[in-house]
Amino acid sequence: MNLYSKSKNKITMVRPSKFSSVHHYDHPLSSVMQFDSEIDSSSSQNDKKPNGKTNSIDVTTTWNGLDPLSVALSSSSAENQIVNDGDDGNISKTFGKTKMVYIGNDFNHWQSFRMKILNKFNTVEKLTIRSSFQFDKGTLSTPNVSQKVRTRLEQLDELEEGSINEMHDLSQQEYIKRIDEMNLAIKNAWDSDQRVKALKIAIQCSKQLSTINAIHFYPSKFVLITDILDNFGELVLDRIEKKKKIPNSQTDDSKETCLNWFYKISSIRELLPRFYIECSVLQIYRFLFQSPSSTENHQHREEYERILLRLTRMTRGIGDPLIAIYCRVYLCRVAIKLLPESKKIFLQNIYDIIDNVDQLTCSYVRNCLTTQNIGYPLYYSLFNPAMNWIFNCLFYKGVNYDNVLKYFCNKIEFFKNTSCSAFVLSSMITSFPTEFIGQNLSNLVTLIKNIYHHHSQIEDQRDLKDCAYPKYLLIKCIGESLVREDDFMEKYSIDENLLFIDLWSLSSQNNVEQQSRQEFLCCLETCWSEIIAKYCSVDFINKLLGDIIKNVNNHEPYDNLQQLLQILQKIIINGSKRISCEQFFSMNNLLPYLDLFHKESIKIDACKLIVTYYNQNCSIINDDDDDCLMVVNDQPDPVILNAMQYLCKLIHDSIDSLTLEDDKRQISTLIIGFIRRISCKQQQDLEARLNFYIESRANFSNLDPVLNFIVQQVNTLAMDAHCLVNGRHTKKTLSFVNACMAFSYITIPSMYDIYSRLQLYLSSSHVALMNGCLPQTDSFIKLTITLIRQLPPYQEYLDGKFYSNDEFLYTYSSQLLSTLIVVPDNPELGILYLFKGLYNVLKEYRFETNSNYKLLIWINMSKYLATCSKDNYPYHIERIDSNDTLYAQDEEFLKEIETYFDIIFQESLDMFKKSQYNLDIKQQLNIALDFIILIINFDNIQKMSHVINQLWNWTCKTLTKHQFHCFDQKMKSIYNYLGKTFDLQLKAN
Numbered sequence: 001m002n003l004y005s006k007s008k009n010k011i012t013m014v015r016p017s018k019f020s021s022v023h024h025y026d027h028p029l030s031s032v033m034q035f036d037s038e039i040d041s042s043s044s045q046n047d048k049k050p051n052g053k054t055n056s057i058d059v060t061t062t063w064n065g066l067d068p069l070s071v072a073l074s075s076s077s078a079e080n081q082i083v084n085d086g087d088d089g090n091i092s093k094t095f096g097k098t099k100m101v102y103i104g105n106d107f108n109h110w111q112s113f114r115m116k117i118l119n120k121f122n123t124v125e126k127l128t129i130r131s132s133f134q135f136d137k138g139t140l141s142t143p144n145v146s147q148k149v150r151t152r153l154e155q156l157d158e159l160e161e162g163s164i165n166e167m168h169d170l171s172q173q174e175y176i177k178r179i180d181e182m183n184l185a186i187k188n189a190w191d192s193d194q195r196v197k198a199l200k201i202a203i204q205c206s207k208q209l210s211t212i213n214a215i216h217f218y219p220s221k222f223v224l225i226t227d228i229l230d231n232f233g234e235l236v237l238d239r240i241e242k243k244k245k246i247p248n249s250q251t252d253d254s255k256e257t258c259l260n261w262f263y264k265i266s267s268i269r270e271l272l273p274r275f276y277i278e279c280s281v282l283q284i285y286r287f288l289f290q291s292p293s294s295t296e297n298h299q300h301r302e303e304y305e306r307i308l309l310r311l312t313r314m315t316r317g318i319g320d321p322l323i324a325i326y327c328r329v330y331l332c333r334v335a336i337k338l339l340p341e342s343k344k345i346f347l348q349n350i351y352d353i354i355d356n357v358d359q360l361t362c363s364y365v366r367n368c369l370t371t372q373n374i375g376y377p378l379y380y381s382l383f384n385p386a387m388n389w390i391f392n393c394l395f396y397k398g399v400n401y402d403n404v405l406k407y408f409c410n411k412i413e414f415f416k417n418t419s420c421s422a423f424v425l426s427s428m429i430t431s432f433p434t435e436f437i438g439q440n441l442s443n444l445v446t447l448i449k450n451i452y453h454h455h456s457q458i459e460d461q462r463d464l465k466d467c468a469y470p471k472y473l474l475i476k477c478i479g480e481s482l483v484r485e486d487d488f489m490e491k492y493s494i495d496e497n498l499l500f501i502d503l504w505s506l507s508s509q510n511n512v513e514q515q516s517r518q519e520f521l522c523c524l525e526t527c528w529s530e531i532i533a534k535y536c537s538v539d540f541i542n543k544l545l546g547d548i549i550k551n552v553n554n555h556e557p558y559d560n561l562q563q564l565l566q567i568l569q570k571i572i573i574n575g576s577k578r579i580s581c582e583q584f585f586s587m588n589n590l591l592p593y594l595d596l597f598h599k600e601s602i603k604i605d606a607c608k609l610i611v612t613y614y615n616q617n618c619s620i621i622n623d624d625d626d627d628c629l630m631v632v633n634d635q636p637d638p639v640i641l642n643a644m645q646y647l648c649k650l651i652h653d654s655i656d657s658l659t660l661e662d663d664k665r666q667i668s669t670l671i672i673g674f675i676r677r678i679s680c681k682q683q684q685d686l687e688a689r690l691n692f693y694i695e696s697r698a699n700f701s702n703l704d705p706v707l708n709f710i711v712q713q714v715n716t717l718a719m720d721a722h723c724l725v726n727g728r729h730t731k732k733t734l735s736f737v738n739a740c741m742a743f744s745y746i747t748i749p750s751m752y753d754i755y756s757r758l759q760l761y762l763s764s765s766h767v768a769l770m771n772g773c774l775p776q777t778d779s780f781i782k783l784t785i786t787l788i789r790q791l792p793p794y795q796e797y798l799d800g801k802f803y804s805n806d807e808f809l810y811t812y813s814s815q816l817l818s819t820l821i822v823v824p825d826n827p828e829l830g831i832l833y834l835f836k837g838l839y840n841v842l843k844e845y846r847f848e849t850n851s852n853y854k855l856l857i858w859i860n861m862s863k864y865l866a867t868c869s870k871d872n873y874p875y876h877i878e879r880i881d882s883n884d885t886l887y888a889q890d891e892e893f894l895k896e897i898e899t900y901f902d903i904i905f906q907e908s909l910d911m912f913k914k915s916q917y918n919l920d921i922k923q924q925l926n927i928a929l930d931f932i933i934l935i936i937n938f939d940n941i942q943k944m945s946h947v948i949n950q951l952w953n954w955t956c957k958t959l960t961k962h963q964f965h966c967f968d969q970k971m972k973s974i975y976n977y978l979g980k981t982f983d984l985q986l987k988a989n
Contacts, residue, residue: 102340108392110333114223117385123217127175129167129208172217176224179205183228190235199264199277202232206276212322215372219385222326226276226333233280236261240284258287275314275327279334282307301339308335308345316352321359322379325386328353336393346394350404350424353387354411357421361467376467380423387427394431401436404428409447418451422469425451429477434485437478438492445503448474452506472519475507479527489535500536504528517551521563524548529567533575538583541571545589552596561602568593568606572613581618585640604654607647608670614644615673635688636681644674645699652700668705675706679713686724686736689717690743697747704753711760714743715767722771727878729771741768741776748783755795755808758787762815769823769877778826778834784816785837793846806853813842813857817864821873822882831887831896835864839900850918855911858904859930865901866937869894901938905931909947921962928955929970936977948978 167178182205189197205228212218243254261281268274285307289300311331318324328349335345359365360379369379395401408425412418429437429444437444452471482488489496507523524532524544532544548567552558575584584590590610597603618640648671655664675696682689693710700706718740725733744764748757765780791809794802820834830836839861847854867873873884887893909931916924928951935944952974959967 102397103336107396110336110389113385113389113392117219117223121216121219121382123172123214125214125217126169127172127214127217128211129170129175129178130211175221179208179224179228183231186228186232186235196264198232198235202229202277202280203268203273205229206273207270209276209323209326210270210272212320212368213372215322215368215374215382216378218322219326219382222329226330229276229280229330232277233283236281237284240287244287255287258284271314271317272323272327275311276330279311279330282311282334283338301342304338305342305344308339308342309348312345312348312352315349316356319359319364321356321365322382324356325353325383329386329389332390332393340393340396343394343399346390347404349390350394351407353390354408354421354424357411357424358416360420360423361417366467377470380469383423384427387424388430391427391431401432405440405443412447412451417467419468419471422448422451422471422474426469426473426477429474429481432481434481434488435492437481438485438488438494441478441492441494441503442498444478445498448503448506470519472507472523475503476523476526476528478503479523479531483527483530496535500532500540504532517555517558518560520551521548521558521560521567524567525563525570529570530574533571533573534578538579538587541575541579542587542589545587545593549589549592549596557598558596561597561599564593564596565602565606565609569609572609576613576617581614581640582637584613584617585637585643591643591646600654604651607650608666611644611647611651611670611674614640615670615677618677635685636678641678644678645695648674649699652702652706655702664703665705668703671700671703671706672709675709675713686717686721690714690736690740693717694743697743701750704751704756707747707751708753708756708760711744711747711764714740714747715764718767718771727770734771737771738773738776741771741773745776745779754787754791758784758791758812761787762812762819765819765823769819769880772879774824774826774880777823781816781819781823781834782837785834785841788812788838788841789844791845793848804848804851806848806851809842809845810853810857810860813838814860817860820864821867822875822877822880824880824882824886827886831893832868832883832900835861836900839904850915852915852918852923855908855915855927858908858911859927859934861904862901862908862934863937865897865904866934869897869901869938898938898940901940905934921958922964922966925955925958925964925967929967929974932974936974941978952978 170178182201186198186201186205189195189201205225209218209222209225240254240257243257261284262278265274265278265281268277285304286300289303308331312328315324315327315331318327332346332349335342339345365379368374369376394404405428408421408428412421415421425447448471452468482494485491488494489499507520507528529544532541536544548564552564558564594603594606597606651667652671655667675693678692679689682692693714697707697710700710718737721733721736721740722729729737741764744760744767748760748764751757751760761780761784765777765784768774768776768780788809791805793805795805795808796802816838817835820838823834825831825833842857842861868883871884871889873882876882883893912924912927912931919927932948932951932955935941935948941948955967955971958964959971
């Protein structure tokens with residue numbers, strides 16, 4: 001009977017005309033075992049007859065399937081059924097090796113599922129524990145090891161029939177604490193040799209899984225309870241393994257103990273605890289096998305398989321679908337340990353789940369959900385971890401995925417509500433490999449359409465329509481699977497119309513508008529925005545943004561703005577490799593999309609995304625270099641320019657007093673990147689660049705780094721004009737340069753950072769001087785000298801510590817003095833008026849105590865004066881007459897220089913004498929030689945010969961003492977020069 005036929009590209013479902021009837025003898029609800037005779041104490045775990053044989057046990061059962069009791073007690077004596085022919089440890093080793101070989105590192109183990117379940121399924125509802133277990137009752141009593149088996153079974157009856165205690169209004173943490181107490185009680189009872197008590201507690205734990213109050217917490221409750229059952233099973237296994245290690249004469253005792261455990265389990269009346277307890281100890285069944293020879297190994301696997309299939313059929317008797325499916329999860333957990341290569345177990349569980357899909361819409365389930373105010377979408381989500389685990393076990397290593405899909409397709413039209421079955425298909429798609437989905441995408445799309453087409457035909461059954469599995473989850477699962485592989489469209493030859501028209505169009509087909517909006521955006525956020533950005537045209541992306549805008553604006557304001565931001569981010573990141581800036585900004589729905597972000601902080605994040613995209617993908621420059629790699633003569637696209645200015649202005653205006661410095665730096669970097677790229681596009685149009693900088697200054701006035709960059713760009717613009725005319729300005733170009741200098745002169749004072757202002761004033765003075773703008777040069781240097789007066793003694797660095805500004809001032813004053821050499825004096829203001837102003841400011845500056853930088857600055861000023869006394873300066877600016885040309889060795893000029901040199905040089909000598917204890921020997925030697933060279937350069941040897949003698953003698957003595965050879969060349973040069981002039985004095989010394 002073929003229920004499934006597959007043509008080349010199409011799945012068809014065929015209704016079977018007739019089913020053959022099969023009579024079943026092994027009903028899953030049949031009682032497992034009834035004890036009719038008293039079990040003698042000799043069958044207990046510690047009592048044994050001398051001949052090693054157990055007493056006969058009369059057992060009757062209505063169960064014809066293979067289970068431990070049927071195998072062990074089908075004859076009159078357990079001894080006749082189970083014969084000790086060898087070491088049972090070989091079986092354990094054999095099955096262990098099989099598992100180790102079959103299960104590899106690529107298997108997704110239960111531990112990962114466990115953590116996801118515990119993290120996802122939590123509750124704030126109050127929980128209840130219904131149990132006869134007494135919490136916090138102190139120490140445990142000592143057992144009577146001579147009790148008979150029936151007495152122990154009566155203890156189990158007392159537990160099941162005794163008083164039941166309920167603990168209400170427990171929080172989730174309190175509930176977990178009580179469960180942990182039960183786990184600890186099992187261990188304590190076991191350590192105290194109270195095996196029956198431990199079993200009782202394990203039964204009570206498993207009974208917790210029979211209730212679904214606080215249904216959203218049920219998956220986590222399942223994990224917590226089965227952890228306890230796993231521990232209980234390990235305790236039982238460990239005890240029996242210890243028995244089998246006793247010499248061979250004791251081997252029967254381990255088997256008898258194993259049987260004894262199954263006797264106890266079979267007496268549990270309720271199906272659910274009997275199922276869970278048997279699964280937890282099922283691994284001890286191997287001790288009932290005969291010796292595993294190579295020919296019998298296959299039979300043992302078959303026996304395990306039959307046992308697991310029997311347990312699978314037992315789950316059919318559990319009425320609640322949620323409880324039943326998690327029973328199957330635990331069964332599959334056991335099966336993957338015992339028979340991982342046997343797919344029959346997992347396949348049968350999947351088939352049973354598919355066969356019983358209609359149970360999810362029965363009145364019992366609907367009433368439960370109504371009572372707890374739970375909708376079906378949330379209810380279906382509780383099944384996902386269970387289905388994913390079973391499929392994970394089934395599809396591991398070489399399973400024919402077609403068979404599972406065929407079975408599902410053949411069953412669909414027999415369901416009352418086909419859309420309920422979609423939760424199985426959803427987990428199936430999640431577990432399918434991308435290759436299978438890509439090759440069968442057309443069939444899957446047809447299948448989804450058929451499922452929901454049949455669902456739409458349901459009339460006058462509102463309750464069934466509300467039970468539908470959300471269609472968007474199927475579309476999302478397909479997208480998540482496809483996006484796992486790069487270039488899946490080409491790999492599997494997927495038709496764009498099939499993917500983006502037939503399948504994607506299903507995402508917005510929903511009767512409930514508010515729900516449709518959430519589902520539509522959920523699909524986009526997870527994967528479909530990435531797929532569309534990678535493979536669709538700009539027009540399709542623009543249409544998608546328009547659909548989102550329409551979908552969101554047609555309802556009340558949408559609060560999940562992070563979802564909209566994620567969609568935009570994925571479109572930008574994945575579309576940047578194939579969409580140009582012009583195409584991206586040509587989308588007329590881009591800026592309206594930003595209006596959806598009614599929360600300013602998220603809207604700013606969206607603007608940052610777009611600006612970052614522009615800076616990364618519209619780059620025509622090397623970010624490590626301020627120079628353009630290529631000259632672009634075309635003007636920037638006005639649409640892009642206006643859009644980017646608008647976005648950058650929004651980002652800039654978001655800054656307030658609470659904005660962090662890191663955020664300011666990030667925003668500054670984005671805006672600077674935008675300005676740099678526009679500057680390169682306007683490389684040849686100097687006036688357009690200046691106008692753009694003027695507009696940018698108005699838009700971004702709150703960010704010092706941006707203003708700093710703009711001033712530097714304007715200075716560069718002036719130098720571009722200088723290069724354009726080769727330094728020979730026309731009236732027009734000179735006016736343009738003056739405008740640039742005026743821009744810098746106005747902009748720099750608006751900056752807050754004093755260090756940036758100092759550097760910009762100095763660099764602007766250089767540009768003005770190069771272009772022959774002497775009044776502007778004087779103005780910039782005057783502002784520089786005035787600003788030094790405001791320089792604080794300390795500055796705070798990024799590490800939060802304060803450091804002295806002495807070193808900065810030393811470096812900066814050196815640059816300024818180098819500039820003053822070529823700056824001509826203004827005749828109206830006197831000789832060296834700029835230097836005198838600098839000297840007065842530096843005298844007033846508060847240097848750090850014991851700082852050596854003041855001495856170094858004074859030496860630099862002496863060097864400056866020595867240079868100014870020369871008739872020809874070492875460097876000049878083209879077409880600029882410096883003081884050497886203006887004064888031409890004028891006596892008044894030289895006298896003024898000499899006066900200041902004597903003052904500053906003497907102050908330097910005094911500082912040197914006072915600061916010797918703060919300098920090391922090499923520093924002292926270096927400064928002493930600098931003093932001698934200064935006197936030589938100033939050509940004042942006769943007047944200061946006594947100073948030269950003192951410094952020279954001290955230097956020679958110190959070098960002789962410390963044997964420093966690094967000064968030999970400098971000493972030799974000085975000696976050669978002075979020896980010609982003062983030969984006698986030097987020789988005498």
